Amino acid sequence: MANTIHILSADIANKIAAGEVVQRPASAVKELLENALDAGATSLAVIVKDAGSTSIQVIDNGNGMSPADALLAFQRHATSKISTAQDLEAIRTLGFRGEALASIAAVSQVEMKTRQSENDLGSLIRIEGNELKEQSPTAAECGTAVTVRNLFYNTPGRRNFLKTRNTELKNISDVVTRMAVIYPEVAFLYVSDEEQLLDLKPKDAGGRLADLFGDKQFRSLLPLKETTDFLTIEGFIGRPDFARKSRAEQFLYINRRSIMNRSLNHAVFQAYEHLMVKGAFPFYVLNLTLDPAKVDVNVHPSKLEVKFENESAMYRFVLHAVRKTLGEHDLVPSVSLGSAESSLGPEGRLHFLSGIGAQTHLGDIPQVQSPGADIDLGRVFRKVERRIGNDVVQKDGEATFPTDTDHQPPVPPERVVQHLPIGSAGDQLAIQDGKPIWQVQNKYILSQIRTGLLIVDQHVAHERILYEKAVANFENSLPTTQQLLFPQTIQLTASDYTLAKDLIPHLEKLGFDLKLFGKNTVVIEGIPADVRVGSETQILQDVLDEFRNNEHTETMDARDNLAKSFACKAAIKAGDRLNTTEMLVLIDQLFATQMPYVCPHGRPIVVKISVDELDRRFGRTVK
Amino acid sequence: MKFTVSSNELQKALAKVSGVVPSKSTLPILENILFKLTKNTLQLAATDLEVSMAASIDVKGNDDGSIAVPAKRLMETIRALPEIQLLFNADVSSNKIRMITDMGEYVLMGESSEEFPTIPQVKGDEKITLTGEMLKNMIHRTLFAVSSDELRPAMTGVLLQVKDGDLRAVATDGHRLVRIQYTGLKQPKLKWDIIVPAKALNLVSRSVDNETNTVSVDGTHVQFTFGTTTLTSRVIEESYPNYESVIPLDNDKSLAVGRDLLLAAVRRVALYSSSTTHQVRCSIRKNELRVMAEDIDFGGEAKEKVPCDYSGEELEIGFNSTYLIDILSHLDGDEAEFKLGTSVRAAIITPAHQRPNEDVLMLVMPMRLNT
Numbered sequence: 001m002a003n004t005i006h007i008l009s010a011d012i013a014n015k016i017a018a019g020e021v022v023q024r025p026a027s028a029v030k031e032l033l034e035n036a037l038d039a040g041a042t043s044l045a046v047i048v049k050d051a052g053s054t055s056i057q058v059i060d061n062g063n064g065m066s067p068a069d070a071l072l073a074f075q076r077h078a079t080s081k082i083s084t085a086q087d088l089e090a091i092r093t094l095g096f097r098g099e100a101l102a103s104i105a106a107v108s109q110v111e112m113k114t115r116q117s118e119n120d121l122g123s124l125i126r127i128e129g130n131e132l133k134e135q136s137p138t139a140a141e142c143g144t145a146v147t148v149r150n151l152f153y154n155t156p157g158r159r160n161f162l163k164t165r166n167t168e169l170k171n172i173s174d175v176v177t178r179m180a181v182i183y184p185e186v187a188f189l190y191v192s193d194e195e196q197l198l199d200l201k202p203k204d205a206g207g208r209l210a211d212l213f214g215d216k217q218f219r220s221l222l223p224l225k226e227t228t229d230f231l232t233i234e235g236f237i238g239r240p241d242f243a244r245k246s247r248a249e250q251f252l253y254i255n256r257r258s259i260m261n262r263s264l265n266h267a268v269f270q271a272y273e274h275l276m277v278k279g280a281f282p283f284y285v286l287n288l289t290l291d292p293a294k295v296d297v298n299v300h301p302s303k304l305e306v307k308f309e310n311e312s313a314m315y316r317f318v319l320h321a322v323r324k325t326l327g328e329h330d331l332v333p334s335v336s337l338g339s340a341e342s343s344l345g346p347e348g349r350l351h352f353l354s355g356i357g358a359q360t361h362l363g364d365i366p367q368v369q370s371p372g373a374d375i376d377l378g379r380v381f382r383k384v385e386r387r388i389g390n391d392v393v394q395k396d397g398e399a400t401f402p403t404d405t406d407h408q409p410p411v412p413p414e415r416v417v418q419h420l421p422i423g424s425a426g427d428q429l430a431i432q433d434g435k436p437i438w439q440v441q442n443k444y445i446l447s448q449i450r451t452g453l454l455i456v457d458q459h460v461a462h463e464r465i466l467y468e469k470a471v472a473n474f475e476n477s478l479p480t481t482q483q484l485l486f487p488q489t490i491q492l493t494a495s496d497y498t499l500a501k502d503l504i505p506h507l508e509k510l511g512f513d514l515k516l517f518g519k520n521t522v523v524i525e526g527i528p529a530d531v532r533v534g535s536e537t538q539i540l541q542d543v544l545d546e547f548r549n550n551e552h553t554e555t556m557d558a559r560d561n562l563a564k565s566f567a568c569k570a571a572i573k574a575g576d577r578l579n580t581t582e583m584l585v586l587i588d589q590l591f592a593t594q595m596p597y598v599c600p601h602g603r604p605i606v607v608k609i610s611v612d613e614l615d616r617r618f619g620r621t622v623k
Numbered sequence: 624m625k626f627t628v629s630s631n632e633l634q635k636a637l638a639k640v641s642g643v644v645p646s647k648s649t650l651p652i653l654e655n656i657l658f659k660l661t662k663n664t665l666q667l668a669a670t671d672l673e674v675s676m677a678a679s680i681d682v683k684g685n686d687d688g689s690i691a692v693p694a695k696r697l698m699e700t701i702r703a704l705p706e707i708q709l710l711f712n713a714d715v716s717s718n719k720i721r722m723i724t725d726m727g728e729y730v731l732m733g734e735s736s737e738e739f740p741t742i743p744q745v746k747g748d749e750k751i752t753l754t755g756e757m758l759k760n761m762i763h764r765t766l767f768a769v770s771s772d773e774l775r776p777a778m779t780g781v782l783l784q785v786k787d788g789d790l791r792a793v794a795t796d797g798h799r800l801v802r803i804q805y806t807g808l809k810q811p812k813l814k815w816d817i818i819v820p821a822k823a824l825n826l827v828s829r830s831v832d833n834e835t836n837t838v839s840v841d842g843t844h845v846q847f848t849f850g851t852t853t854l855t856s857r858v859i860e861e862s863y864p865n866y867e868s869v870i871p872l873d874n875d876k877s878l879a880v881g882r883d884l885l886l887a888a889v890r891r892v893a894l895y896s897s898s899t900t901h902q903v904r905c906s907i908r909k910n911e912l913r914v915m916a917e918d919i920d921f922g923g924e925a926k927e928k929v930p931c932d933y934s935g936e937e938l939e940i941g942f943n944s945t946y947l948i949d950i951l952s953h954l955d956g957d958e959a960e961f962k963l964g965t966s967v968r969a970a971i972i973t974p975a976h977q978r979p980n981e982d983v984l985m986l987v988m989p990m991r992l993n994t
Contacts, residue, residue: 473899473920480900481991482943483967485797486864513991526967529900529943529990562899 011106014076014130015155018103020301024162025052025151026171027302028108031100032146033179036060037186038081038093041143042202045189046176051168053151053159061143064116067123071135074110074127076102090292094257097298101146106130107158108151114144129154173197174248177212178258181251181285184208209236209285213249217242217283222329224286226321231290231314233321237268238283240275240326240598253287254295259306264288267315271322275598286318327594437583443574445583452610458583459574460599461590467567467600468593474559479511481526488524489517490537496544497522503547512540528559564600624660624688624713630704630724632680636667637698639852640676642826643669644694655691657739658713660684668742669694674823675742676830678852688715689736696731743855745846749815750839751785751808755831755849758838761792761803762828764953764983769821770796777861781824783838783845785815793866799946800866801953804982818863819845823856830854870986871969874962876935879975880912882959886951888927892916893944895925902990903944907963908937916944940966941990950985967991 008016022028029046036044039062047057065073072078079098082088088096104110105127115122122140126133152159162168169192176198180188184205190198200211210218221236235251250268252259264286272282296307308314437447445456492500497520500507507514511528527536572578578586590596590605599605615621637656645653648671657668663684668677690713700722701709710723718733753761762781770778775797782793788811792803817840827847836849840858847854889903896902896916906913910933915926940963950972951959958975972985 476919480897480902480941482798482900483969483988483991485795485800485869485969485986485988526991529902566899 011130014102014106017076017099018106019155019158021099021103022107022151023302024171025056025168026175028052028056028104028148028151029058029172030175030179030302031095031104032056032058032148033175034094035100035146036062036144037179037183038095039063039144041186043187043189045191046172047189047191048169048172049193051165051192052148052172053162053165053168054149056148056151057145059141059143059145061141064119064122064143065114066116066119067135067137070112070114070123070125071132073112074101074105074125074130074132078102088298091297092255092292094303102130104148104151107155108153109149111147111149112144113138113140115140115142117142178251180212181208182253182256182258182287205285206236221283221285222325224321224325226317226324228317230294231288231317233286233288233318235284235286237286237322237325239329240272240282243280243282245280247281249283250281251285253285254297254306255289255292256287257297257303257306259297260304261306263311263315264318267318268322271319271326275326275595275602284322288314288318323594437580437587439578439583441574442577445578445587447587449608452608452612452614455607455609456587456590457574457603457605457607458576458578458586459571460603460605461586461596462571463567463599464593464596464605465586465589466570467563470563470566471560474563479509480529481511481513482529483513483526484524484536487515488536490522490524490540492520492522492544494520496520496541499544499547500540503544507540507543510543514540567600624658624690624715625685625711626660626665626682627685627708627710628665628680628682629706630701630709631706632682633709634698634701636665636678636680637701639678639830640667640669641694641698642829643671643674643676645671652691652734652738652740654694655734655739656694656697657689657691657736657742658711659689659736660687662687668739670740670742672740673820674826674854674856676826676852676854677742680851688713690715690718690720691734691736691739692720693731693733700729743844743857745839745841745844745855747839747841749813749841750837751790751810751813752835752837753790755833755836757805758836758847759828759831761805762824764803765792765794765801766821766824766828767949767953768794768796768799768801768985772796776859777818777863780818780820780859782863782866783815783817783819785810785813787811793863795864795866798943799950799985799987800869801950801986802866802870802984804984805980806982807980815840816863817845818859818861820856820859823847823854827854869969870984871962871964871971874964874968874971876907876933876938876961876963878907878912878935878961878963879932880929880959880961881931882951882954882957882974885912885914885929885931885959886948888914888929889944889947889951892925892927893948895923896944900990901944902941903947904939904941904992906937906939907931907933907935909934935963938963938966939992940970941992942970942987943990946987950987954985955983 021031025048029048029052033044033046036058037060039060041060041062043061045057045059047055047059049055069080075098077098078101079096081093081096081098082091101110106129109128110126112125113122121137123135124138124140125135152162172192173190176188176190180186180198180200184207185202187202188198188200189196198212200208203211206218206221206223209221217238220239220242222239223235224237225234226232238249247265250265252261252264268282268284268286294309297303299305299307437445439458440446443458445458445461447454447456497516500514500522501516504514504516511526512524513526515523515525517523522540524536524540527539597604597606640656644656648654650672653671655669657666659666659668660682661684663681664679665682665684666677666679668675670676692713704724707724707726711720712723713720713733715736718735720731720733722729722731765781769781772778778796782791784791784793785808788806788808790805790808792801794801823845830852831847831849834850836847839846839848843857843860845856845858892903892914893901893916895918897918897920903914903916906915910931912929912931912933913926914929915924917924954972954974955978956974956976960973960975962971962973964970966989969986969988972987974983977983
C-alpha cells in the first residue's frame, strides 16, 4: 500500500493553529488588546462592526513597531516578549507565544498601521489569509492600529458556527470589561456599530469599577487587601445582599491576567458561607499577584486557565482573605421603617439609607460600669470597637471611597433590607456610654449606638454563638468511631475509589473505618459517632463529592447540619426574659463571633435604625 | 342501626382499637372507627392500612347495620360521660348518628361503612400460642433495639423466626442486637421468617392481657388474637440481615457484674460524656471494672469503679452509653455476663441466669477509642 502520511501545507497548519487561538471574534479582540497592553498603551480603542464579524479595530498609543518588525510580527512564533526557555518561567507579559497575529492573519484580512515615536513615518501592512498584499510607508499615529476584516472569510465552517450577533457582541463586551476592570490606568473606548458603549477615563481601581458598574454597585463593595511573602491579593468583594443570580460578575485575575479557576472561585463562595442564599453569587474583583514562576499560564490555548504550584494553599489564602474582609465590615442591614411620602402605603417598607462619613473614635469610648452588672462593660465596648474599627484602617489601597451622604438612591422595589455603604461602618455598633439596654417583647434587644438604634434578635444571636462553638468543638475533638454490626459495602466508581484510597487517612480523621476490598468496593466498618444512624453510605459519598469539588474537606455537611440544629435547639428562645447582664454578655459574645450579622440559617441577627431615619420619621428636618 | 350500651363498656372497647387511628391522614376515612352491629354483638374496627385492630363487645342490639364514626369526637364524648346507658342510633342512609342518654343527645355525622377499607383477615392454620406474659416480655426486650431508619425497612421491625420448634425474636439497628430464643413450641414442623413492624408490636404490648394469645401468619400478614380482640399487620417484606453471622463465637473474656450496680454507674458517668458521641470507656482488669467518661468540649470527666468477676487479660473498650444503658435496663436478673473479645469486637451481654425455656442474648458494637 502507498504511504498515506504526509506533512500538511503551511496554510492548513496555520488554519488549524488559528482554530485554537481564534475561536470567535471575542478571542481576536482579546489577543489584540493583550498586544496593545503589552506594548505599554495608555489609551485603547476597540471598534467593532457586526459584532466583529465584519470588522474589528483595535487602536493603541503604545510603542509601535519598526517596518521590519511589523512584517515579522505576522510570522508564527514571532514575538518580542520572550526569547529563551527560562523566560517561560517568568512571564510578565500577557502574551508570549507569538501566535496571535499569525493566527488572526490566517483567517481574515488584516490591515496594520504602526509608527514608533522616534520615526516620522509609519508603515502599513495588508495581509489576507496569510498572504502579504501590501507593505508601504504611510502617515500614522504613534502606536499601532490593527483592523481585522471578514474574520473566518476563508474558513466558512467556523464562520457558520458563530452564534447570534448578540451573543458574539456580549462576548466581546465581556473581554473588554475584564480588561478594563484590571487596567484602570488605561483609557478604554469601545464602539460597536457607531454606538459608543464604553468611554473610560484613566482612574484608580475603585473609580474604574464605579464607571463600569455604577455608583450604587460600587458603594456596595468592600475593599480587600492581604499580603504575604509570596502572594498578594487585592480587590473588592460585594456585600452579600448585592449578590447576583449568575457568575457573570466575578472577576478573577492572576498577575492582572483574567482567568477562570473553579477552586479559587469556590474559595470566595465558601467565605460567604451562610451570607448567600442558594443560587446567588457574590460580585468580586480579585487580583492575585505572585511570582510568575509559581504559576503556569501555558496550559490553555486562550490562557483562560492556569495551574498553580500549590493550589490548596491558594485556596485557603483566598478563603481567609475574603472571610476576614467580610467579618471586619459592618454588614448590619440598616432599615428605615417606611417613609411618609411612600406611595406604597403605610405598611413597613424598608429602604436604603446612605451612610454617614467614616469617622472613627477609637480610644475615646468611655469606660462604664452599669449598676448591678458586674462584668467589665468597657471590655464589651472595646471588643466591639476593635471589630468594627478595622475596616477603616484597611483603606490603604489605591481606591477612594465615596463618603457623600446626600445621595439617596431610589427605593428598590422588592429587596427591602440593604446595607450601609463602605466607609461608614466606623464605630456604629459600639453600644454607647453604658446607655441602658432594653428587651422588647422578650424577643429583641435594643440599645443606643452612636449612629442610632441597634436591634438584636436574641434567639438568632445566641444561635450564632452556639453554632460557632459547636463547629469549633467538632474540629478540635478527637474522632470517635462507632463500629457497625453489619459492615456496609458500597460500590464506587473507579475515580471515587481512587479518591477514597488516597483519602483514607483523612477519612479516618473524620471517624470513618474503611476497608478497601478491591474492584471499586469499599466496606464501611465504622462511622463517625455523631452522624445519624443509617446514612453511612450517603455520608461517605457526600464527603467524597465535596472533596472532589473543593479539594478539601475541613468539615462534613452532616456535621455542619448537626451543629446548626444543635445551635437552634439549645439557643434561648424568643419569649425568654433576659436581665441586663445576660443581654450584655450575649452581645459581647455575639460580636466575638466570626460572622455576627447572620445566623447559620441566613437570617439577619442585627438591624440598625439610624438617627437620620428616626429624625425623618418624626418630621424633624435634618440639615 | 340501633343499640344500647353502657358508656364504660364502650369506652373500654374503643380504647383497645383507637391506638391504630392515625392522627393525620390524607385519607379522611381512616380517622373513623367502623361500627358493625350483628344481633347483640358490636364489632369495632380501625386501621391505618398497615395495622388494623378489631374488638367486639356485647350490646343490646336492635337493628343490624354498620357505619364509620369519627374517632376523635366519639371518644372524647364517651370519655366525658359518666357511667350511663347510651342509645346509639345511626341512620345508615343519611349517615347521621344520634347518641342519646338521660342527660341529652349528641349528633354527629358519620361516613358510609362502604367507604371504610376492608380489614384483612389472616386465613390458614399456621399459628402458635403464647402466654400474654411471654409475648409482653418478648416485645419489651426487643423493641428498644429496633432501628428507626426508614432507609433500611427490614430493621424497623422485629424478626419472628420459628424453626424446629423454637421461636426467635430478633431486633437490631446496626449498632446493637437482641436475640431472644424460646424453646418448646408445640409445632415442630412450623417454619416462619417474618418481620413485624414496630408499631404493631407496640400496640400488641399495650393491649395484651394475661390470657393465652395466638399468633397466626399468612403470606403478607400477621395476626395477633387475644380474647375478642385481633390485631392484623402487614409484615415487612424484606429480607432480614444475616444476624447469626455477626454474633462472635470466640469472645473468650468473660466478665460477670451486678446489673443494677453497673447500670447505675454508667448512668452517672454518662452525664459527663460528650453530648454528641455519648462515649463511655470501660477499663477492665482483674475483678475491677472502671467506667470513665470525658467531655473535652466542656471540660468534665467522671470515673467509677464497679466490682466484678473477671480474670482475663486487661481490656479497654468504649461504648455509646445510651446503648449500654438500654441493654442493661432491658436485661433480666441481678447479674449480667459480658463476653468480650477485642476492643473493636462486638460485646455479648447475657443475663447470668436465663429463665426456663428462654435464651436471651444482647450484643453491642463498641466505639473505637482514640487515645
